[in-house]
Amino acid sequence: MSDARRQVRALMRRGLNEILRVPGGAIPGVLAPTIFMLGLSAVFGQASQLRGYEGVDFRTFIVPVGLLQGAGFTGAATGVNLARDIERGWFDRLLLSPTPRSVLLAGIVASASLRALLPASFLLIVAFSIGVDVPNPLELGLALVLVMGLAATMACYAILVALRFRTQQAAPLMQVGSFIAVLFTTSYAPRDLLSGWLRTISDINPVTHVLEGVRQGFVGDVTWADTWPAFLSLAGLIAVLGALAVRGMRREGA
C-alpha cells in the first residue's frame, strides 16, 4: 500500500473513531434528519394531494431530502471537529508532518463520506419501517454514493470555514451553508410548484441535481438523464471546494 493511501486510511480511522469516543456528539446529527423526515411528513403530508407531486407519497418525496441533510450535518460536523483540532493545536502538529496537504484533506473528507452512511442508514431503516417503498439495490446504491459525495462536498466547505475562522464558534456558519444548499432546491415541492424566486435559486443551485439524482430511485425509475447531472454537479463542487480547501491548508503551513 502506498504511503498516501495509508495516511488517508489513518486519518479516516481517526475521524470514524470520533463516533465511538464521543457518541453523544454524533447523536443529534444522526437523529435530526430522521426527525425532520418524520415531522415534515406528518405536518405537510397532505401537500402531496397537489398536482405536481404526481401521486407520490410525501414521505417518499421527502426521504431524499433527509438523506442529503444527514450528509450536510456530517460535513458540518467534520468542519467543527477540525476547528477543535486547530484550537487544541493537534492540527498544527499534523501540518508539521511530511504528509502532503492534499492527502490530509483526502483523509478528513473520506471520513466524512463514510460517516454520512450512519444518519443515512438510520433514516432509511425508519423510513422503510413506516412504509416508504424500498428501491432496488442499484437505485439504493446510487443514492448512497451521491449522499457520500455530498458529504465530501459539505466537508470541504466546512473545512474552508474552519481554516478561515479557526474556532468551533463558527459551527453555525458551517451548518447554515449545508442547510441552504440542501433546502433551497426542489426539497419540499416539485419545481412547478415552487414560487418564482425559489425556482430560480433551485435552478442555479447544483445540489438540486444531486437531490433529483437521489430522489429518482425513490419516486420512479433511475434514468441517465437524472443521473449524469448529479455526478457532474458533485464533481464540479468537489473540484472547486476541494481546491480551495487544499489552498487553505497550504496557507496554514506557510
Added chain:
Amino acid sequence: MRRPVVALAKRALRTQVRKPQFIAPLVIFPTLFLAVTVGGLQGTTSLPGFPEVDGFLDFQLAAAMLQSLLLGGVSAGISVALDIEGGFFDRIVASPAPRVAIVLGRVLASGVVAIAQVTYFLALGLIFGASIKGGALGVLYIYVIGIIAGTGFGAIGVLIALRARNASTVQGIFPLVFVILFISSAFFPENLLSAPADVLAAYNPLSYVVEGLRAPIVFANDAEALLEGVAAAAGIAIAFTVLSVRALRGRLREA
C-alpha cells in the same frame, strides 16, 4: 431583589450581543425555514380544509416567531451552562446576591430578547407582503404573547442547563425543538396534520401559543385564541420558572 435580577439580566443581554453565534441562529434558521416553506408549499393554502388566508406567509409567520422563541430558550440554556462550566455561576453563588436572581435574571433577559425576535419577524413579514389583520391592537397582542412565551422558553433552557450542567448536552436538545414544533399546529392547520401529529397537537400547549400569535395576523383579534395563547404562554412561563428555581435550590443543596 430587583437590582441583582436586573444586573444579571443586563449581563446576560450583553453576553448575547457580544457573541453573535448566540444571536444569529435565533433568526437565521427560522428565517431560512420560513423562506423555504413559503416558497415551496405556498400551494397548500388551496387544500380543502385550509383556513382562508391571504397567503402562506401570513400563516407561517407565527410559526417562525415561535421557532425563534424556542431557539432563544436553547440559547439561554447554553449561556447558563457555559456560566456553570466557566465558574461564573459559583462566583455568583458565593456572592451575597439572592440565589433566585440567577434564574430570574436569565429569564428576564429572555423576555427582552423576545421583543427583538418578535419585532424582527413582524418587520420581515410586513416587508415581504404579510398583513396584520388585527391592526395596532393585534401587534400589541403578538408582543404580549411573544414576550411571555419567550420568558417561558428561557426558563426551560435554564432548567435544562441546571440539570445537564454542560453546554454540549444543552446544545443537543436543538433537534427536540423541532420535534415539539412538528407535533403542534405551528406549521400547518391542525385538521390537516397526519396522525398521530393531529392528536398530539391538540394537547400541545405550543399549539395554543402559536394560534394566539397567528390569530391577530390572519383572522383579526379572535378573543378566544388570544386568551388561550396568553394562558398557555403564562402557564409555561410560571411552571418552568418555578421548576428552574427548584432545580437551582437542588443544585445548591448538592454543592
